[in-house]
Amino acid sequence: MKTLIVALTALILGSCASSKNGGASESALYEKEWKLTELNGKPVPASGEKTPSITFTKEGAKVSGYAGCNRMMGTFKVEGKVLTFSPLAATKMACAGSNVETEYLSTLAKVNAFMIAEGTLSLEEGETVIAKFK
Secondary structure, eight states: OHHHHHHHHHHHHHHHHHHHTTHHHHHHHBTOEEEEEEETTEEOOOOGGGSOEEEEETTTTEEEEEOSSSEEEEEEEEETTEEEEOOOEEOOOOOOSOOSHHHHHHHHTTOOEEEEETTEEEEEETTEEEEEEO
16 A cells, blocks of 8 residues: 555655646647737738648657748757747748738747646747747
């Protein structure tokens, strides 16, 4: 019985430690299409398939998504709460009208941390949230 209590205590404490260092958040990052809701403090209106998005694939540390006009792709590195992107590549389709693509891609290049809380992915530059996704 003592062994069971010790094992359960160790499991609970280990879970708490992984939440503090971002381990629990990291697993929630993968295999979900995150839709951009806010960019540099400004709301990004949802527009169905035209909403900028990002998807993280753990295998191969690949990132892909829709930038507002073009598809984007690249790789990323995550260590605890630290998140960085390789230079991202994008298709080169001509796009009519205004969109957030240029600002979105330049913002992603500045990311150095992330946090997931209450179903929202926040990308950060230092202590400042620069992009939010649902």
